Amino acid sequence: MCERCAREGIPHRALGKLVVATEPAEIAALERLRAQGSANGAREISLVDGAEVARREPHVRALAALASPRTGIVDAHALCDSYAAELARFGGELLLRHEVIALALRPDGWRIELRGPRGERDAAECGAVVNAAGLGADRIAALAGIEIDAAGYRQHLCKGDYFALAPGAPLRFNRLVYPLYTGAGLGVHVTLDLGGRVRFGPDAEYVDRIDYAVSPDKRDAFAAAARKYVPALRAEWLTPDQAGVRAKLAGPGEAFRDFVIAEESARGLPGLVNLLGIESPGLTASEAIGERVAALLASA
Numbered sequence: 001m002c003e004r005c006a007r008e009g010i011p012h013r014a015l016g017k018l019v020v021a022t023e024p025a026e027i028a029a030l031e032r033l034r035a036q037g038s039a040n041g042a043r044e045i046s047l048v049d050g051a052e053v054a055r056r057e058p059h060v061r062a063l064a065a066l067a068s069p070r071t072g073i074v075d076a077h078a079l080c081d082s083y084a085a086e087l088a089r090f091g092g093e094l095l096l097r098h099e100v101i102a103l104a105l106r107p108d109g110w111r112i113e114l115r116g117p118r119g120e121r122d123a124a125e126c127g128a129v130v131n132a133a134g135l136g137a138d139r140i141a142a143l144a145g146i147e148i149d150a151a152g153y154r155q156h157l158c159k160g161d162y163f164a165l166a167p168g169a170p171l172r173f174n175r176l177v178y179p180l181y182t183g184a185g186l187g188v189h190v191t192l193d194l195g196g197r198v199r200f201g202p203d204a205e206y207v208d209r210i211d212y213a214v215s216p217d218k219r220d221a222f223a224a225a226a227r228k229y230v231p232a233l234r235a236e237w238l239t240p241d242q243a244g245v246r247a248k249l250a251g252p253g254e255a256f257r258d259f260v261i262a263e264e265s266a267r268g269l270p271g272l273v274n275l276l277g278i279e280s281p282g283l284t285a286s287e288a289i290g291e292r293v294a295a296l297l298a299s300a
Contacts, residue, residue: 020062069282249277
């Protein structure tokens with residue numbers, strides 16, 4: 001991702017990240033996380049003690065932390081614009097506000113039926129279909145004829161809210177700071193944007209519908225969660241900010257499930273690649289996911 005950002009002129013910054021342990025039992029979990037990361041190729045990560053945490057982040061208190069020096073942030077809109085520009089360079093066309101209403105396999109490929117923004121019908125024919133429809137990916141898989149519950153493809157909507165730190169608050173952060181992973185999300189963490197603005201979030205709440213409103217009633221709960229490692233934080237320094245909804249393959253109370261990236265020839269649907277449950281870090285992994293999809297189609 002960093003290589004792409006540098007090549008395409010996409011604003012980004014390698015800030016680094018700390019994943020903090022605030023209880024003795026969490027230190028062993030950090031060590032397991034470090035070992036897993038090292039096995040996966042992230043060999044620059046290391047464990048640091050509480051004194052080093054305080055030196056790097058004076059407003060953070062922890063017993064220990066996992067330090068990831070190459071973690072960074074990116075202008076997500078500019079990144080997506082770069083993918084759209086690359087599509088255009090290869091002769092592709094981006095159709096916005098078109099709903100897929102039918103998907104059928106034919107002897108010579110796939111036919112996709114669409115409904116436009118004014119209700120008009122249209123269709124496209126293609127040799128392959130990559131279902132990267134995000135929150136609607138399970139619906140698209142069902143249109144292709146897959147029994148999504150039997151396949152384990154049912155997605156569950158999980159909302160995450162953010163609260164912004166007031167610009168005048170006497171707290172400063174140099175990097176991302178995460179609590180140890182628990183439950184459905186990554187925990188209420190400190191995140192920065194390219195302008196230096198600080199947000200706390202997201203939380204994780206399973207929902208029945210897509211809703212991006214952030215309730216101010218959550219402020220005290222956010223402050224309490226973040227005070228576990230930022231003890232000086234006051235609730236009155238937080239204001240409701242943005243929200244997002246991720247598509248999780250694991251429902252409430254279920255064990256974590258990783259991304260599904262599957263070419264479906266084994267289901268009698270050659271040329272269909274399904275991407276489901278692509279939550280964080282899907283954006284960071286987007287370049288690698290694209291390479292995996294291209295390889296799957298080439299070998300199908």
